[in-house]
Each structure stands twice: as C-alpha cells, then as structure tokens.
Amino acid sequence: MSGENVKVINIDAVEPEPHQHGDGFAAEFRQLGRPLGAEKLGYQVIDIPEGKKPFPLHFHHANEEMFFVLAGEGVLRDGAGERTLRAGDCIACPPGPGSEHQILGGAGGIRVLAVSTRIAPEIVEYPESDKIGVINVPNRPDGSWLRQFMPKSETRDYWDGES
Template sequence: MSTKPVSINADGISEPFAAENVPWEEWSEGSRYGTRFRYLSGHGGATHVGVALEELAPGMESSLNHYHMLEEEQAFVLAGEMTLRLGDKTYRMKTGDHVCFPAGQKAGHSFFNHSDAPCRFIIIGEKNPNDVIFYPETGRVGVRLMGEGYDRSAKMDYWQNADTQQKPQK
C-alpha cells in the first residue's frame, strides 16, 4: 500500500481529495485471491485508521480467512454483491449492507465475489501496530509488531530450550 500522503499541503494540513484521484493498486495470489483498491487513508496521511475502497472481481476472494485480536474492521458494500465467509457460516451481502468484525471475535472472515460483476466496498480498520492475526484455515499467526508469521501448531512449552540447571554468571 502507498504510504506517502499526497493530500497534505505545504503547511502539513491534510486537505480534502477526490477518491478517484487516488491511484488503484492491485495484488493477487494464484487464481483464487486478489483485489484492487484505493488506499484512501494513506493518501490522506492517516496513521491510526485505515480506509480503502476495494473492488473485488467476480470469482475472487479478498484475503485469507482471518481474525484480529486487537484490531477492529468494518466493511460497507457500495455496489454489487459478494459472499461473506464468517466462521462456519456464509452471508450474502449486497449494496447498502454493513458488517463489523470486533477485535477478539474468534470467527475468521473473508469476502468472495460469487456474482458476475465487480463488487465495490469500503473496508475500515484500525492500524494497530501490536495486532495479532489468526488464519484458521492455514494455522498461520501473524504478529504485526514483528512483521512475521508463525505456524500455530508449532507450540512451545514455556521452559522449552531453556537451560534450567546453569546458574547465571555473577
């Protein structure tokens, strides 16, 4: 995502801007995942709340199914329709529908465009630098502060690899 704000004037004030002036960015992974988006909050210089205008193409999924421990997300459908995968259930969402994913809600979420037309929606989320993200389908645990991911099944005992016999040096 773009991190250089462009709507900041010479006095350091964030000014209004048209969403259409924010460039589209795209990503994809294989034939299943991918989206294009306009990172509105980054364009405006925001540091605490992330807002993106996303467009999900037919047949594509927005992300790995996931949930956040410390970060809340919300989505509002502007045009089109898509399927929300939330825990064990699916929900059809259409223009005007809204959903909240409270921090710590242990139900993975992702969007899939089941329709024949693009679906446009706004996604809003905190930019919590300490967030921990769980990916139920893959067992991945993302630790944002460290910029790393871990395999949840590779659990360690608290004392594992610790020398419990050697006395500390004086």
C-alpha cells in the same frame, strides 16, 4: 481555525494496487488513509473481482474492521457460514474469535470501503490454514515491518533455546 489538517481526496486520483495469489485470491486496493494523513484509522477501497477473495478467512486480536459495500454483490464468509452482500450492506468485525471473515466477489465483482483501527502490534489468526500472523508497524531503521506467519500448532516453550 485553519482547517489545515482536513484533507479531501477523490478515489479516482488514487492509483490501484493490484494483488493476486494463485487462482483464488485477487483484488485491487486503493489506500486512502495514508494519502489523507490519517493517524488512528486505516481506510481503503477494495475492488474484488467475481469469484475472487482479497484475503484468507481470518480474525484480528487487536484491530476492529468495518466493511461497507459501495457497489456490486458478493458473499461474506464467517464462522456461521455464508451471507449474500449487496450495495449498502455494512459489516462489523470486532476483534477476537467469533469475528472470522472473508469477502468473495459476486457476479460482476464487489467494491467495499474497508476501515480499521491501527493498533500495533497485531496478532491475526487464520483458522483454515492453522496460521498465526504477528505484525507490527514500520518501526525498524530501514522502515520495514515485522511480519511473521507461523503454524499455530507448532508452538515452542518459552524457555526453548535459552540457557
């Protein structure tokens, strides 16, 4: 036994990746899975400021997500409404309709550990904006991802454009 595949990283050693969109979306993401060499799970720590959201309300068709509140307070928005979150709360979001979710930072913000399966390709639905996202892992020669977002209501027939 060598233990060569077991890795440890301290969150303080991971550079935060800030993301912001408009006035409502902002968060800092610290990717843990890739630096640790994870293969089948993705995990990251997300710091969400007070009154902000890291992502739109959504659900996944392929991937399952789990969020564990490490510190602070916030609000979970889901299909049933809103629920208060505090340190120690664990949120399960299995794939499929009925698992819509979004986290908002409460007073002083909230820090969560996010864990997800890494199944690709993935389809994500955004019910409030009538969008569908199709996402695949970096599989192109240039390392880019296939990431397409489109209105769900604007479907095309399978044979459109074919002769």
